[in-house]
Amino acid sequence: MTHPAVIGKYPIARVLGTGGMGVVYEAFDLDINRPVAIKTIHMALIGQDLSGMPTTERFRNEARAVGRLSHPNIVAIYEYGEDQDAAYIAMEYVEGRTLSEILHATPRLPECDVLTLMDQLLGALDYAHLHGVWHRDIKPANLIVTNAGLLKVTDFGIARIESLMHTKITATLGTPGYMAPEQYAGGKLDHRVDIFASGALLYFLLVGRPPFEGTSAEVMHKVLNDQAVPPSGVAECARSEFYDDIVAKALAKNAADRYPSAAAFRQALAERKLAAPRNTGETTAIVVSGNARTTPAVGVSESSGRTPPAVATPTPTPIPGWDPATLLRVEAALAHLVGPIARIMVRQAAKLHPDLAGLASAIDEQLPSDADRARFHARLGGTTGGAKVAAAAQPHTPGSNPAGQAKGRPMSPEIVAAALRVLTKRIGPVASVLVKRSAAKAQTMEQFHVLLADLAAEGDEREQLLTELRKGL
DSSP states (O other), X not given: OOOOSEETTEEEEEEEEEOXXXXXXXXEXXXXXXXXXXXXXXXXXXXXXXXSOBHHHHHHHHHHXXXXXXXXXXXXXXXXXXXXXXXXXXXXXXXXXXXXXXXXHOXXXXXXXXXXXXXXXXXXXXXXXXXXXXXXXXXXXXXXXXXXXXXXXXXXXXXXXXXXXXXXXXXXXXXXXXXXXXXXXXXXXXXXXXXXXXXXXHHHHHHSSOSSOSSHHHHHHHHHHOOXXXXXXXXXXXXXXXHHHHHHHHTOSSGGGSOSSHHHHHHHHHHHHHHSOOSSSOOOSSOOOTTOOBOOSSSOBOSSOOOOOOOOOOOOOOOTTOOHHHHHHHHHHHHHHHXXXXXXXXXXXXXXXXXXXXXXHHHHTTSSSHHHHHHHHHHHHHHTTSHHHHHHHSOOOTXXXXXXXXXXXXXXXXXXXXXXXXXXXXXXXXXXXXXXXXXXXXXXXXXXXXXXXXXXXXXXXXXXXHHHHHXXX
């Protein structure tokens, strides 16, 4: 087929993948100077999907669902648009592999990787659920792991948006093996379908295969009627009995018997995460080498079908300007939260930031929750011998007034509107979410601008954005 040179305002660089409804392209946003992934749907295919919903409406739902979310473990949506030949979504361009590709190469991951991935996934789902959005199709192909081991949830194309505008729900959408019983049975759906799918994913990560296997009809029968064999009961698995009750609760046939929230599911795994063995000689399978193939940030199959092998973490070399002992202390503080990928995260941040405060702030951006950031800083302060270093490493937070910082004049609607104009040019519709959140937290104009710059950019781009925000008044 012939591919366009431009879609909307985006020049097309190459094809990333193809799916049943359209093509995924790598493109470039000239206004913001960044690569993007463009997911398209052929206008010729527009009609009604199996749910009876117009295909373009389902496509717009994806943009609305994710566009209202801002979370480090969720692929960002920048824009929805339509041209003569296709409807499209411009989204974050993610370097990495899908979890399905990783599991194809390494069916049973080390326990530390299992816990790290589940912690990130459940953190992202908890955030989405609190904003009235659930995914409804959690599976390995819809999870991307970046080169640094950061998990990204993508393809909210069949998400339910909890609003008065969208009340008709059809239970036929999803993937066999990860669909909850109520999705097969046509029952009322809520966020707990994601709890079931996450339980099925946890089982796969632990055992190396799904909890229910067979043809589509056989899988449906098993999901509705059978109990999965506990992970500890799978002979070749040899996993701890600790997981048996957790998996059983997540995979409960009745939604009321499952974990009431992704946060509760995450907490159930937290005890094991803290106790999981570290540095046992296992090589992590979720860290990708520097020449890794780029995966489109959408749930489609690549036409090439190539699967890169799992890669072990390289032997570290000294980083100029940094004391190795200091980096080891930061790594130890972070390892309690993310496992072996802490070394990769710390070293990548250290190459870009020459001081401890900048390093800690960069790591903060990769942690999925305020609670994790607080635990990281608490451990960082303890390992460096006092609260002084922890305070230095702690990123600036709204509402605080560090020594020497002059108080700015209070914000006005004009200041907020100007900031929204500046930020929208850079990151698109999600700017409204960041501006609203920052305006609610900041006590001064300068804090407002600094918080926006911290959320939306880094390095030289952050300084440029901060200048633009200040001049936008």
